[in-house]
Amino acid sequence: MRLLHTSDWHLGRTLHGVDLLEHQAAHLEHLVDVTRSEGVDAVLVAGDVYDRAVPPVEAVALFSETLARLAEHAVVVVTSGNHDSAIRLGFAAGLMRPGVHLRTRVADVAAPVLLPGAGRAGGPDVLVYGLPYLDPDVVRRTLAADPEQPLARSHEAVTRAAMDRVRADLAARTAVAAAAGTARPRSVVLAHAFVLGGAASESERDIRVGGVDHVPAGIFAGTDYVALGHLHGPQRVSGPAGTVLRYSGSPLAYSFSEVHHAKSSVLVEIGAGGVVGEPALIAAPVPRRIAEVSGTLEQLLGPAGDGHVEDWLRVLVTDPARPADLYARVRARFPHALVVQHRPPAAGGGYEHQVVTSARDPLEVAAEFVRHVTAAGPTAAEAGALRAALERVVALERSA
Template identity: 50%
Template sequence: MRILHTSDWHLGRTFHRESLLEGQAAFVDHLVETVRAEKVDVVAVAGDVYDRALPPVDAVTLLNEAFERVAALGVRIVAISGNHDSARRLGFGSALLHHAGVHLRTDPAGAWQPVVIDDVAFYGIPYLEPELVRTPWELEERTHTAALTHAMSRVRADAVRHSRSVVLAHAFVTGGEASDSERDISVGGVAHVPLTAFDGVDYVALGHLHGRQRMSETIRYSGSPLAYSFSEVNQVKGSWLVTLGAGSASGPGSTSGPEFVPAPVPRPIGRLRGDLHDLLTDPRHDRYTGHWLQVILTDPVRPKAAMERLRERFPHTLALSFDPVGGTGKPALAPLNGRPASEVALDFVREVRGEAASGDEEHLLRQAIEASRIKEAMA
């Protein structure tokens, strides 16, 4: 069986206010062609299909087109909801779509109910918000580890009935490398789950982290198909092509590869650092004229109209910051993208008040932010 593992499409996302829809549509074209050319049997989408709980209409249209084109090739789709998705909205019509070969797993209660395709059991574990599953699952702890450990214990108990098994999950596995573009999912400061939680299956298709990563030979992140922050400047985007060999009742089958399939790059991203005169005149920077750019200026004095002047040479400059040579050393507020909301809020308090929030204030702030996230997850 040939499986194409992809995740974190984030349909509807923008990049510093620039629309990514055209690039995401190009990825869908690439995905469909890869499915056809590589004779893929199943496309596994490991969460964060949309960028937000209430996606824009054009994002919904693109997802509908993607699923329709893959299904028209006679290829099955197994997809789960991530922490950016609204599980209820993404899961709408899932019973009907099931009959068309599109299998959506958005309800935690169905995590250990497999989609069986040619005796390969696919278990879709959607993003598990610990607060929402702790009571129904009678968990002793309100942690990601407790939630995933419980789900995987149920998966393993069922998987013995099948010769081969694949798990889709959306989580932050210990040892993974994060980017600035992932939303914080920590509970009580802890977001990670151990790799050992996924023992006992043939392949684990992970989502959430936006860079491709090999956690083990059979446990991998595909990463996002496009770059969603400048921290991803050195990442190669794409999907994993996995081949499962035949299994039997006495043991699992082999897992070949996996082979990484690079995705198209609609517009490359880049980072430049230096004084304004050098950036505007040095020929070695010519190759960046078509990039989306983050520029850090090191001039001792902030130049006037810096962004306007940069865009004359680099028309796609999107982000500008200053790190002056010989500066005072006063720490500036860190960029917002990808940082936990609690850190941004606490930095704001420190900046406007001149001193850090008290312990009680910090506790109250974190409680409010977590309650807001849980409310969104239930939308």
């Protein structure tokens, strides 16, 4: 059984004001091609389909079209993430074409999608359990054995309760298979969570509750593959013996903290003994690279910038004094520059932050700020302008 694991599409997201839908569409086209060419049996989407609860119409249309195209080649299982509205994403679950399964309700965590193994050279059935994003404040009563005694207010508590339901259902189905003399079913879990050991980036929304956001990997013990969503860097997470946990990561870089990510989806093969070999990473297309360049303006406008003209860029200009027309000159050289910052070398090896109180001379504070930004104190003309501005403010306060 071949499974394609993907997540964190964030349809409708922008990058520093740039609309990414065209690039996201290119990635989804790639997923359809991989599904067809690799003979994928099921596509697993582990949450954050959309970037916000009420997505743009164009994002909804793209998702709808992609579901239809994927379903021509494979079963599709989709769960909701913390960016999605579970109700909006799953509102038409009962109307979906055969082979498309939206798992957005807590009540369905122990109701797996069955991928039959019959006719696959002795391959077992594969049970796919979809866990939507579990917000402790929303589900701690729903998942509790007694609603009058809610679970602890933590991601660990609610995820553990959901997995207890999964393991109970899996055990019952395993017992039925054993009694019938058929192969033991294998299990896959989709979960949108911050699993302990994963490396985060700046572009994931904070999901901490009570100061805690992580879930121990051991919670998923007893399952074969855990298709994780939420963290944007593709990575394997160390887990209990016999269980493979992986984040597929996002299809595109959604912040400059992801500059060094190699975006991908995960191709997993499930056999009679569980996951076969090491899951393969399928490299994602890169419609436009994201990068960071640093140097003096002269260096960046010269050969140092030659390889980055078509990239989305964060440009850090290190001249001691801010160059004239900095932004316009950078954009003329790098039309896709998204962030342009002047970062002069710190005088004396660093900038010492100081508490500003009413006892400080406002002109001294302003001069220190100018020195911090430009690596040089204000000129005589600038000092005169600052003094004149201060005197006008003081005069206005006196006349108020």
